[in-house]
Amino acid sequence: MRYIANTEADRRAMLDAVGVSSLEELFNDIPRQVRDRYQPIGLPERSELETVCKVHKLAPLNAAWEQYTSFLGGGVYDHYIPRVVPYVTSRSEFSTAYTPYQPEMSQGTLTAMFEFQTLLCELTGMDVANSSMYDGATALAEAVFMAERIAKTDKVAVCRSLYPHYRQVLDTYCQATGIEVVEVPYDHIGRYNADSLPTKISALVVQSPNTFGIIEEMNGLKERLGAALLIVAVNPISLGLIAPPGKAGADIVVGEGQPLGLSPSFGGPFLGLFACRKQYLRSMPGRIIGRTVDAQGEIAYTMTSQTREQHIRRGRATSNICTNSTLCALAAAVYLAGLGAHGLQELALLNLEKAHYLAERIGSLPGYSLAFSGPFFNEFVISVPGDPQSVCRRLARDKILVNNPSSLSELGVKQALSFAVTEQRTKEELDSLVNALRDIT
Amino acid sequence: MTYPTQFRYTKEHEWVSLEGNKVRIGITNHAQGELGDIVFVELPALEAQLEEGDTLATLESVKAVSDVYAPISGKVVEVNEGLEDSPETVNEDPHSKGWLVVIEVASPAQVDSLLDAAAYEKYLSSE
Amino acid sequence: MKTIFDAKGKREGKVLPALDVPQQGLEKLIPHSLRRSRKPRIPALSEPELVRHYTRLSKLNYGVDDGLYPLGSCTMKYNPKVNEDLAQLPAFADAHPLADERLVQGSLALLHEASRYLCNIAGLSDITLQPAAGAHGELTGMFLFNRYFRERGESKRKRMLLPDSAHGTNPASATTSGFSITQIPSGEDGMVDLVALRETLDETVAGIMLTVPNTLGIFEERILEITQMVHTAGGLCYFDGANLNAFLGQARPGDMGADAFHFNLHKTLSAPHGGGGPGSGPVAVSQCLVDFLPVPRITKDENGYHLDRNFPRSIGCMHSFYGNFGVILKAYAYILLLGDDGLHAVSDNAVLNANYLQERLKKTYHLPYDRLCKHEFVLSGEKLGQGITTFDIAKRLIDYGFYPPTVYFPLIVREALMIEPTECEGKETLDRFIGVMEKIALEAKENPELLRAAPQHAPVQRLDQTRAARHPILTYPFDELPE
Structure with a gap:
């Protein structure tokens, strides 16, 4: 096993020093019947390459995120992470x-x-x-x-x-x-x-x-x-x-x-x-x-x-x-020391401005409006015409991700969708969302 | 450090000084030595009614927490507020400026049942 | 620059993209009363300054990659580098937890498969991956026990039994969940005193929390009797999995009578500890607790994997989302790398290394419980003489370039030195450590000042802990005048 440094000779010498004849003897304090019941998982030892291949096979079962535009939020935001x-x-x-x-x-x-x-x-x-x-x-x-x-x-x-x-x-x-x-x-x-x-x-x-x-x-x-x-x-x-x-x-x-x-x-x-x-x-x-x-x-x-x-x-x-x-x-x-106070303010401002741009564009579409009139930061709720779940599904077809409306609905905000906007969203992407929503109605 | 003869002592290493119908309570020099550098003292609220054996105060060193139990029942009438900013006083002057609380007791005679200085020192050497 | 706050002045440079939508202005968008009036004092460092500062700080640290880290109960084993890369694969790292479940089938498949492996290793029926650390797992376990007794109408079961050698998290988790603690003394052999256990078992007992092997590194040989006694009395058995490395791949908590068992994926299953976290503490449970597991649970049917919330008897949610996915992924990859034989080899070598060290070191240091140990053992520093303490020994080890063992725990050994070498160390390293420990014992006799003044070869000398506690400075003192 490649994360173990002991050689067979080392183990022999150490067993001798301890005064036992085998590794198994070191485990005699665990009741026999417990050890007898042990069932292996059924996994072979794998090389690093084989392991990488197996994990890589799971990756494409997730969406190829780089092809998607995310408006997901709920406390978890798609901000750029400096390298x-x-x-x-x-x-x-x-x-x-x-x-x-x-x-x-x-x-x-x-x-x-x-x-x-x-x-x-x-x-x-x-x-x-x-x-x-x-x-x-x-x-x-x-x-x-x-x-x-x-x-x-x-x-x-x-x-x-x-x-x-x-x-x-x-x-x-x-x-x-x-x-x-x-x-x-x-x-x-x-x-x-x-x-x-x-x-x-x-x-x-x-x-x-x-x-x-x-x-x-x-x-x-x-x-x-x-x-x-x-x-x-x-x-x-x-x-x-x-x-x-x-x-x-x-x-x-x-x-x-x-x-x-x-x-x-x-x-x-x-x-x-x-x-x-x-x-x-x-x-x-x-x-x-x-x-x-x-x-x-x-x-x-x-x-x-x-x-x-x-x-x-x-x-x-x-x-x-x-x-x-x-x-x-x-x-x-x-992250914060890389931004500094001024950078953080600028970043927050970018989020704020882009979110408001998007909110106003969507709000000007027929049937769409802001659900609440209070001041917001980078996430907002829009009342939508029709079933929000179907809007959500239609957007997903255009590879646009938005928060599942069911959590809003459970809070009593029916027929609504929420959108989060970060500095990563370009005007083009914001406009695409607006166009997609317009097409749906 | 000698143990003042006018005090009474407990096997839990507290000293008790009778002042009329009140008693002043602190921990002994031996106790502060065992605890090490005291970094925080938590004292009871004024007017708190304590039964013998209740937690009277909590003393914290860097890596230990120790309770001090009431050696006698009574009502808290005074606490040593200076310990909030200078807990080290308990280490430096345990038998005087490092006192913890004063409680008003119903039967001051109870104090007589505690150890006197000689008995306490004997207890220490046997412990 | 000692901290980032010692960097004065303002750095220039473009760190953010330009605004590409029509600007409306802060004044219009947020009312004045809601706005910040003073900027936070966050310095702006140039990237070279930033990198140099944290590179310098990193050199004041010591990790497993620097050398032996024999911290008992912490299983500081090597962390395979490939796991770090796998956790950063964009498909996994960029998956938003609120994305539609159809878009995260790969992440769910991984969690589902990891669950299956972990259940198998634990020998238990089902598992929750939500707990973010070992103690969080304990809390989850205690909430499950609570619910179990409430549903059975046995709310009077409020006492949790704990051996006196237990980790501090055990009593803390139990009392947080509303249980009271009854301490069970250890016998002279370092194991649970069965007579004391029998005496305290009654209809008020909710269960027992055991660490197996215990924190002395001793396997409870009568484990089956203990769990059976507790079960017969109507209680449940919680196993703290901090010491799983002792029998990984060879024995299973479920077969010992555990009803709930938490893993420390950041110990046994090789996820790095990060200087104190993040960790991951999945809890596997026996059949009687399965219905109460937190939601969402990851289920599978012909349409794929699901985040299933439809378990009405569940205790609820223990984490914002589904647990520390990034950490679970590393443990999953580690299991794949090792396979069954590798898992078995882990405990073989971990236990052999510990016994070898114990055998050699007991000639110089007092060994209070002299018997075969499992993956760790506890020495006492009290008999070196000259007033030398375990604290001094630990600090002197730093001078020789080793991270010290766990000290002053478990509480039942005076001046405890708890040593866990893990399977990763080879005999050569162990021999070097033994040589240093022997040398320190000699120094204690001949030149004790060397120990009392240690460390001399570390970034800092001994710290004034009393001052730190009496006069806490917990944030940068911006108003402090320069010396």
């Missing part, structure tokens, strides 16, 4: 290291995670961030758990305009742990209805831009929540333009970090973003990197505030999380 991002993350010193338990041999990862935490705080306007969670949905679920610990109330309010996949994970976590989830409806603008905020809740969860793409107005919201926490889910790219949730008084900010230099990769690995106010540091889940000095007084970085974590506090830890998405957080740091 420098995968170049850095593929350095094996980063990719083949473990969790930085020994800081003297892990300053690379630790420094990069300190940078990542800082970048996230700058984007969100929060004081502290951890060095990542699994993905956006689990980051939100952990935020709700954290709010429950702080506010000591088993009820959380969630805007209905939350991504359905976030909501499903949140519901699963809450159902299993006995947290009641109550809903805040949306209004005709596409924003949460501020008149119907429930009381006696641990937190209110608001997503902005929300699942309809609408940017929520949160001024004055925190003041109305009393002791309850304000949890805001964000799209990090949008924060190049829109006000950071920290300014609106958010207590915890979560989000999906995929737009920051990660491939869609059929849903993972992604990057859970998690930041909060300093006063809640001790209730935070996840790994946190801090700056200190070494024995010579030189600046150095280390995992800190570890008493919150499972390897020390065990059953009383703030979360069970251990492995997170460090390498994805590194990608995000490289």
Whole structure:
């Protein structure tokens, strides 16, 4: 086996040193009947070439994406990834290291995670961030758990305009742990209805831009929540333009970090973003990197505030999380440092302008109109004439990908389709979509 | 460091100092040495009613968390707020400036059942 | 430049395409009240600066590709390079998770086949690939147990049994899911004390969480009795798969009595750990839990593969989408590369390497549980004298260019040094490591200061952890004056 360095002679010598006669003898502690029941999978050992061929045979069963134009969104966006991002993350010193338990041999990862935490705080306007969670949905679920610990109330309010996949994970976590989830409806603008905020809740969860793409107005919201926490889910790219949730008084900010230099990769690995106010540091889940000095007084970085974590506090830890998405957080740091604040703003502006161009073009077609009047970022909902599923299918024939309308329909937005636009979509592609829609009607 | 004779002690390495119907509580020099550098002290809320054996405070070092249990029942009337910014005081001056809480007790006589300094030192050497 | 924030000034250069639609302007599109008033302090680095900065940082790191990484319980094995390329194939990397399932049949086929292989390795009925890490798998398992008892009307079963040698994630996952913990002591042989187990089993017990072999590297020889006792008492058995490398390709958790078992694809099945993630923690389950598995599940019929949500008894969703596809793909390719014989060779060599190291090192270091081990073993650093601690030994190993073992875990061994060489290391490397460990033991006697001052040959010396915890600096101090 080509990943094993021992020779047959090595094995012989080692067995002799251990004082056993065969490899099998090393496994005598496993009950005979367990070993006898073993069934192989039925796979031969393959050369690298044979393995590559077998995996390559599965690839064409997927669509040839380069022939398609994507307007898919829902938190996962088709942004361009500068080559420098995968170049850095593929350095094996980063990719083949473990969790930085020994800081003297892990300053690379630790420094990069300190940078990542800082970048996230700058984007969100929060004081502290951890060095990542699994993905956006689990980051939100952990935020709700954290709010429950702080506010000591088993009820959380969630805007209905939350991504359905976030909501499903949140519901699963809450159902299993006995947290009641109550809903805040949306209004005709596409924003949460501020008149119907429930009381006696641990937190209110608001997503902005929300699942309809609408940017929520949160001024004055925190003041109305009393002791309850304000949890805001964000799209990090949008924060190049829109006000950071920290300014609106958010207590915890979560989000999906995929737009920051990660491939869609059929849903993972992604990057859970998690930041909060300093006063809640001790209730935070996840790994946190801090700056200190070494024995010579030189600046150095280390995992800190570890008493919150499972390897020390065990059953009383703030979360069970251990492995997170460090390498994805590194990608995000490289992506952002390659753009800079100005670049991020320009990028967000490109998304914004192109999305609005498309929305207006589609909205001018007979029978089509914007479903909500609120301001949006790079994703929007259009009311369509006829059955949205059939529109969707017709577009697919032209190799145009749009979000499945069923998730909108489940949120009560009937006869509608949503479109996400990134900097990668050219005017030509936007116009083709408009023409295709015109042809359908 | 010697153990003040005016204090009483527990086998859980706390000291108790009776002040009228109140007792001031801290951890002993031995305990702070075992815990190592204390980096955070979590104290109870004022007015909290504690039963003997309840968690009175939580002390954290870099890689350990230790609970301090109430040696006597009573109501929390004072906490050492200075420890929030300077937890190292517990290490540096455990028997004085590093006190944790003051609780008002119903029966101060309970304190008499705890170890005196000589008995505590004897206990330490036997442990 | 120490961090990206130390780069001052603004770099020029075109990084984005020009706007090719008529410009409307930010002022018109987003009301002022919703706009950002201050730019985030994100530096803009030129590409050469960016590459040099992160290349420099990478050199301050140490990965499996740099050398021996004997971190116990972490299975730091070599990560085949071909897997990285396969994960980057555009057909897979560019697949959007919300694309129509007819367009992602290749991805679904891969997940479906990977599921089949993993179920086979686990010896269990079905699997969810959603959990993104081992601990996430544990949480999924605990949610499944919860639902199982709720449906059976046995909600009083709220106690989870855990050996005192358990990973910290086990109690954390159990309490997060609403279970209380009952700790089971280990016997003098390092295994679960059956008498203690029997005494605590009653109608309030939900189950047991076991790591097999346990964190001492010892296989629970009475595993069948343990699982049978728990089952007879009405409980379920969760197996933490962190130590699967010990019997990969030779024995199956399902045959030992597991009801749920999580894989760590980033350990046993060679996906790289990324400096702390991403990982993947699929959970395989026995028949009694299949109906509760998270949705969507990947099913197959004559029309192809489907993301099937039609399982009304499911606990729900554990991940935004279908799990860490990119990581699962690497594990899938690894299984293909190895085949059955290769999987078997993994545990053969992993266990042989560990026993060889244990046998040689126990002459110099205290071995609290002296018996054949599986893929890892635990030494104690406490008897070297001169006040030398395991911490000192670990730091001195850094000077000799090795990543230190896991230290101070499991908690039941004082001054623990938990060593896991994996199958990838050859005898030559192991002999070099043994030589260094012996030398350190000698240094501890003759020149203990060398250990206490270690490391001297690392990018930084020992860190002031107390200062980091007492006065946390968790973001770049922009307002700090330069020294």
